[in-house]
Amino acid sequence: MTKALDKNSGASAVNLAVNVGGLSMKNPVTVASGTFASGREYAELWQASVGASSEPSKNVNPATELEALGALTTKGVSFEPWTGNATPRIAETPSGMLNAIGLQNKGVEAFCQDDLTWLAKNAPELPLVVNVCGHTVDEFAPVIERLEQETVVDAYEINISCPNLDCGGMALGVDPEVAAAVTRTCRAATKRPLIVKLTPNVTDITEIAKSVEAAGAGALSLINTVAGMAIDAKLRKPLLARGSGGLSGPAIKPVALLAVHRCYQAVSVPLIGMGGIRNATDAIEFMLAGATAVAVGTANFADPLVALRLADEMQLWCESQGVEDINELIGGLLA
Amino acid sequence: MCEAVGARESLSCQAASGVLEPCEVLDIGSCDKNGGIRRLVLRAPHAAIHALPGQFVHLRIPHFDDHLLRRPFGLYRCNSAAGTIELVYQVLGAGTQQMTSLKVGQKLDIIGPVGRGWSCAPEAKNVLLIAGGMGAVPLYPLAEQLKAQGKQVQVVLGAQNADLLVFQKDFETLLGAENIPICTDDGSAGFHGFTTERAAELLKKSSFDAIATCGPHLMQRGVALLARKAGIPCEVSLEERMACGIGACLSCVVETTAGKKRACVDGPVFKADEVIWND
Ligand SMILES: Cc1cc2nc3c(=O)[nH]c(=O)nc-3n(C[C@H](O)[C@H](O)[C@H](O)COP(=O)(O)OP(=O)(O)OC[C@H]3O[C@@H](n4cnc5c(N)ncnc54)[C@H](O)[C@@H]3O)c2cc1C
Numbered sequence: 001m002t003k004a005l006d007k008n009s010g011a012s013a014v015n016l017a018v019n020v021g022g023l024s025m026k027n028p029v030t031v032a033s034g035t036f037a038s039g040r041e042y043a044e045l046w047q048a049s050v051g052a053s054s055e056p057s058k059n060v061n062p063a064t065e066l067e068a069l070g071a072l073t074t075k076g077v078s079f080e081p082w083t084g085n086a087t088p089r090i091a092e093t094p095s096g097m098l099n100a101i102g103l104q105n106k107g108v109e110a111f112c113q114d115d116l117t118w119l120a121k122n123a124p125e126l127p128l129v130v131n132v133c134g135h136t137v138d139e140f141a142p143v144i145e146r147l148e149q150e151t152v153v154d155a156y157e158i159n160i161s162c163p164n165l166d167c168g169g170m171a172l173g174v175d176p177e178v179a180a181a182v183t184r185t186c187r188a189a190t191k192r193p194l195i196v197k198l199t200p201n202v203t204d205i206t207e208i209a210k211s212v213e214a215a216g217a218g219a220l221s222l223i224n225t226v227a228g229m230a231i232d233a234k235l236r237k238p239l240l241a242r243g244s245g246g247l248s249g250p251a252i253k254p255v256a257l258l259a260v261h262r263c264y265q266a267v268s269v270p271l272i273g274m275g276g277i278r279n280a281t282d283a284i285e286f287m288l289a290g291a292t293a294v295a296v297g298t299a300n301f302a303d304p305l306v307a308l309r310l311a312d313e314m315q316l317w318c319e320s321q322g323v324e325d326i327n328e329l330i331g332g333l334l335a
Numbered sequence: 336m337c338e339a340v341g342a343r344e345s346l347s348c349q350a351a352s353g354v355l356e357p358c359e360v361l362d363i364g365s366c367d368k369n370g371g372i373r374r375l376v377l378r379a380p381h382a383a384i385h386a387l388p389g390q391f392v393h394l395r396i397p398h399f400d401d402h403l404l405r406r407p408f409g410l411y412r413c414n415s416a417a418g419t420i421e422l423v424y425q426v427l428g429a430g431t432q433q434m435t436s437l438k439v440g441q442k443l444d445i446i447g448p449v450g451r452g453w454s455c456a457p458e459a460k461n462v463l464l465i466a467g468g469m470g471a472v473p474l475y476p477l478a479e480q481l482k483a484q485g486k487q488v489q490v491v492l493g494a495q496n497a498d499l500l501v502f503q504k505d506f507e508t509l510l511g512a513e514n515i516p517i518c519t520d521d522g523s524a525g526f527h528g529f530t531t532e533r534a535a536e537l538l539k540k541s542s543f544d545a546i547a548t549c550g551p552h553l554m555q556r557g558v559a560l561l562a563r564k565a566g567i568p569c570e571v572s573l574e575e576r577m578a579c580g581i582g583a584c585l586s587c588v589v590e591t592t593a594g595k596k597r598a599c600v601d602g603p604v605f606k607a608d609e610v611i612w613n614d
Pocket residue numbers: 091092391404405406407408409410423424425426427428429430431432469472473573574575576577603
């Protein structure tokens with residue numbers, strides 16, 4: 001249920017609630033891992049921006065900012081702290097950006113102490129998906145085992161797809177056997193909903209999707225960034241210190257839509273679609289391709305309120321199109 | 336930092352992230368002959384009231400939707416009574432090029448004011464500022480503040496050539512020409528050489544008890560070295576590529592003795608000694 005309509009009349013008949021492999025979301029909107037940290041920075045900006053805005057902020061309720069999301073997805077968390085790559089870590093490209101952050105994070109213990117403590121206090125009702133990363137098959141389960149002690153965590157998103165690490169994500173996510181092995185160790189470590197996040201940098205994404213589904217994934221996130229490079233011609237050097245990185249933003253939306261569409265046909269678990277989503281129409285397109293939920297990533301940087309507004313905008317879209325239950329849209333492409 | 340700003344100290348004590356503020360273009364203009372350096376005055380009351388010297392805004396350029404990222408610009412002059420902020424930018428790439436087509440009355444939005452500004456040893460009495468190129472921008476409000484506090488301030492102003500010395504007048508009006516040693520790379524005005532050379536001379540002649548610098552990375556590294564040799568506390572303001580501008584994405588990190596810090600909210604001002612300068 002969205003705030004704008006709560007306030008007005010509660011008369012909206014649109015059901016926005018979805019279920020992603022056991023994770024109940026009151027609307028289909030989450031944020032893409034790594035673009036939103038653990039939500040605190042955006043929550044504070046959202047709260048502070050209400051007063052500063054000279055436009056009527058009808059969609060913004062300062063008491064429940066983060067809880068406007070259907071779920072929050074955190075930055076990738078590893079067992080030990082990771083320092084990430086050298087700078088420059090980002091480069092702007094046509095309708096997109098490259099990043100090679102390198103999964104910098106402070107490790108699961110500090111994450112529990114700092115981030116989860118803050119979330120438990122400030123957004124206790126918000127469904128929380130923790131994104132988990134590791135360099136090898138064996139590094140994932142220990143992270144989950146530590147997180148199992150935290151009641152505020154609702155689900156895991158397993159990043160087997162990050163293209164940024166020499167010995168990590170890419171290698172794991174491109175091989176169906178290895179991807180399945182990671183999924184199995186994670187599945188064995190928890191009863192919570194398990195989402196596996198796939199890389200598009202493979203020949204056939206449905207092969208990986210089927211493999212991790214068989215290994216126990218309850219849902220899939222698609223897609224992670226597309227491997228890419230940018231060059232400064234005058235300097236004759238790559239724009240990123242690491243040489244290459246992952247492309248995100250509207251530039252990859254067609255790639256992401258096709259990945260969702262094909263996986264929707266190949267597997268039966270629900271999908272979280274992402275890649276260049278900036279507005280309700282983009283989000284609805286992902287649902288039509290087969291996504292049950294959607295994530296906003298790079299768009300947060302240009303428009304830091306976009307994730308806050310998106311569910312309301314999707315509701316308005318449904319109303320204008322006479323859609324009563326947003327679940328009707330999932331995979332709803334006409335022949 | 337906190338002591339230096341009096342009434343607004345509570346704000347500056349935290350890693351300061353900004354607010355999304357809609358604003359309007361009030362005035363535009365060229366600062367040099369060729370229009371390569373431009374000013375932009377915005378109505379942005381929140382930023383104008385809350386800005387501290389050394390903070391910046393993260394600006395979304397209108398009609399630039401195929402480019403996803405905002406652009407960071409230092410706050411030059413803020414008028415809290417009028418609710419206006421002034422930016423000065425150099426036209427370099429696609430974004431700053433697009434900004435040259437901004438019109439008076441046009442709407443845009445900023446995230447601001449962002450970051451930790453200058454602290455500049457509150458007990459300091461005689462302060463040396465060293466500005467290279469656009470690095471003069473964040474040093475201007477610091478100079479204003481130091482002057483208001485009754486401190487001695489000298490500003491080494493450097494540019495490639497006389498034509499690009501666009502900040503000279505403002506600084507001279509504020510502090511008197513005798514306190515603004517000028518240098519140009521080509522010798523077309525003032526001292527012929529780098530700001531670091533000019534600063535080294537000044538350090539021999541008078542005793543400063545604090546240094547603040549902003550400009551090209553190499554210059555700031557040079558100043559940091561000078562300051563360390565002279566045993567004077569020094570602050571630098573670093574430029575890193577930024578995506579979110581609020582501390583969430585870890586694009587903008589700087590290597591420090593205390594690990595990686597985010598230039599956007601833990602900086603852009605850092606203690607020179609804290610920065611690991613190996614590149
Ligand atoms: C905290 C801070 C304050 C700044 N203050 C000023 C100022 O007051 N006046 C001024 O003229 N410039 C300032 N800059 C530099 C200014 O942000 C860049 O010149 C500008 O972003 C270039 O954009 P562009 O689209 O023209 O260039 P492009 O090269 O097309 O930009 C491509 C990408 O690289 C980034 N980028 C390019 N150069 C820089 C740089 N030097 N630093 C950080 N990111 C960069 C852009 O933001 C963009 O994301 C500041 C930078 C930072 C980090």
